[in-house]
Amino acid sequence: MPKKIIATASLAGCFGCHMSFLDIDERLLDLIELVEFDKSPFNDLKEFSRACDIGLIEGGCCNDENVHTLINFRQRCRVLVAVGECAIMGGLPSLRNVIPLQECLAEAYLHGPTVAGGATPNVIPHDPDLPKILDRVYPCHEIVKMDYFLPGCPPRADLIWDALVALVTGQELKWPYATFKFD
C-alpha cells in the first residue's frame, strides 16, 4: 500500500492541537510507516509539493491569510479534517465575534490601558505584508467544505491517532461515548 500523504496547518489556533498530535508519542514511529508529511509545521515545509490525501486543519479563520491557506488546503487535499474546537466553531478567538471589529482594534492598538503613549501617534497596524483581519472569526466549514470534525480542545492524542488510522486504512472509526463527554 503506498503511503498516504498528509498536510497540516494551524490557522487561528494556538498550536495546541498540533502539540496534542505529537502526544501520540512512540506511535509516531508507527505513523511514519503509514504516511508521509507534505506541507506542515512538523517538517517546516512552507509549500505543497504534491496533491495530498489528508489535510488536518487546526484553528478557524481570523484573517485573509487563513482564508487563502484554507482554500489552498481544500484544493490540494482529498479529505479535509477540522481538528479541535477552533476549527470546528471558531473557539476562543471567536469570543471577539460579539464585539464590532473597529472596537476590538481600537481597544488593542489605540486606547487600551496597555497601549503606551509614545512620540508617534498610535496606529492600527496595516501594511501590505500583514494579513487583513476579518470582520469576525469564521469556523472552517463556513469557508470550505470540511469532511470530518475531531472534537476537543485539543482533541486527545488517542482520538487523533485513531482517526488517522481510520482514514489511512479506510476503516470505520469507533467513537466511544467518552470521546464526547467533556464534563
Added chain:
Amino acid sequence: MDKTIPAVIKKYNGDETRLMDILIDIQAELGYLSDATIARIAKTLNIPQVDVEQTVSFYHFFAREPRGRYTVYLNDSVVAQFHGRAAVVRAFEEAAGCAFGQVSPDGCIGLFDTACIGMSDQEPAALINDVVFTSLTPAWAREIVAGLRAGKTVAELQGDRLGDGQNAHPLVHAMVCNHIRRRGSMVFDDYQPGAALRRVVALSSSEVIAQVKAASVRGRGGAGFPTGMKWEFARKAPGDVKYIFCNADEGEPGTFKDRVILTELPQLVFEGMAIAGYAVGARQGILYIRNEYRYLRAYLEQVLSDMRANNLLGPLIVGQAGFNFEIKIQYGAGAYVCGEESALIESAEGKRGEPRDRPPFPVEKGYLQRPTVVNNVETLCSVVKVILNGPEWYNNLGTAESKGTKVLSVSGDCEWPGIYEVVWGFSVNDILKMVGARDVQAVQVGGPSGACIAPKEFNRILAYEDLATGGSLIIIGRQRDLLPEVVLNFARFFRDESCGSCVPCRALTGMAQIVLEKIIAGRGTPTDLDRLSAWSAIMKRNRCGLGQTALNPIVTTLKNFRGLYDQRIKAGDDRFEPAFDLAAAVRDYDRAVAGT
C-alpha cells in the same frame, strides 16, 4: 407598587406554585416586571430571585421593560403574512413612530410580534391590552394608533364590532368570529347541560373507564394516546390527591378549534373534566388556557359559577355522595412548548415551561408530583358524548383506528376558512372542496410540527392510521413562494419557541434557520441539503415533541417539494462555500485602518 405586590401575593396565599398567576396579576397592575418588582416578589415569597427571573424570562408576554401604555402584539404567523400583514406592519410603524420590537418615543404605543394567537381564520389579528382585533387593515391600524394617542380606550376603538355566537356575550364582547362552517355529530351537536353528569353517577368509576375504552377514544391533541388507558393509569396510581388538566394551550400555528369550543361550549368541556375526575378519583380540575384567550376569562368564570349554582360542580355534584369536583383556570403567558403536557404542568406550578424527563409519566407523578391526567379540550368533549350516546354509537363514526369526529381548523388560501367538524376518514381532497380551495400548491397538515404535503398526496385521509393531525390545515396557494413565505417562517417559529433544554433542539433550530436562509439566498450547496436531512435524525433524540418535530417543516418539504430546493442550489463543485465573501469580510478592517 408598594401595595400591589404584597396584595397580589396574599391573594394567592403566598403560594410559590401560583407564580404564574402572581406575575400575570402584578404585570396587569404595574405594566411590566422591573428588576425591583422581581426582587420584591422573590423576597415576599421567600424564594430565590433567580427562580422568579427564570419564570419571567421564559414567557414572551412577561415584560422586563415597559412595553408602552398600549401594547400591540401582532401575530406574525404564515397565515397572517398571507393576508397582508406586511402592509399592516408598515401602517402601525409609521403611525406609532417606532419599529416593531420597540416602544414609541412618547411611551404610548409598543409594537411587538407574537406567535399565532389562534385567529388564523381572521388574520391579520392582534392583541392590544388583552383585546382582540381581527382582520386588520393598514387604514384601521393608523386609526387605532391615532385613537389611542387621542386618549380613547381600547374598548372604544373596538366599538360595536362583535363576533357571532357567544363572542357577542356581554362578558366576552369580542369581535372574534367562530366561523363554524360544519357541525358534526359529536362536538357541535345538540347538547343538554348536565345530562352526562347525571348519567355518569349511575356507573362506577371503572365502568366509566370501560366505556371510554370500549369507544376507543384517542387524544385529540395530535399524539392519539388512548384516553381510557390514560385514565386507568391515573386511577390505579397510588395517592388520594389527583388532578385533571384540560390542555387549552393550543399554540400550534393555524389551530383555533379550542378557542371556538371554549367560546360556544365551555360547559361541555368542564363536564368532560368532571367525568374524568369521577373516573380517576380526582377532586380538582385545572383548565390551562393560553394567555391569548384571556379575553374569555370573565365569561368562563361565569360559566363555572353557574355550574356550581346548578350543582354541576363543587361538592355533591348532581346530589351524588362522594362526587366532588372543582375547576380553576390557569393562564399561560405565551410559550408554545407549554402545550406539551409535562411542560404545561411545570408551567402550572409556576416554573419555566420545560418538558420533564419521562418516566415518570404525569399519570404517576404530575402536577405537584401527584397523579395527573392531561386531556385535550376536544377529547373531553368526546368523552361526554360517549357517556351520553354509548360506545357503540361512537364506534360507528370514523375509521378502523380513528373513532368519532375531528374538529378541523382550516385557514390560508381558501374561500371559507373556519371550523369544520368531520368524521375521521375524510381525504384532504374532500376537505379542500368543502372549504373552497382552488389552485392549491401545498397543505400544511397538523401545523408546523406536522407535514407539508403536495397535491399527489391529497388523496390521503385524515386518521391516526394515515395523516394524524391535531386538526389544523393551512392551505397554501399556488401563488406562494413556499420556502421563504412558509418554511422559513416555521423555522423561525421553532427557533423562538425551543425551550433550550436539549442541545440538539436549541442549537439545530437556529442552525437550520441559518442554512435555510442561505439556501433561499441562492448560496446553498448540496451539502447543506444533506446536512438538514442528517440533523432531523439527531432531533429525534430531543426530550419532547417540539424538539422531535421542529425540523418537520424542512424535512417534509425536502421530501415533497425537493425541486424548490434544488433550483436554488448552486450545482457543481461544492468544496468552496458560496456564502463566504472575502471582500465583504475584510471591509470592516479596511474601514478601520483607512483613517490611520
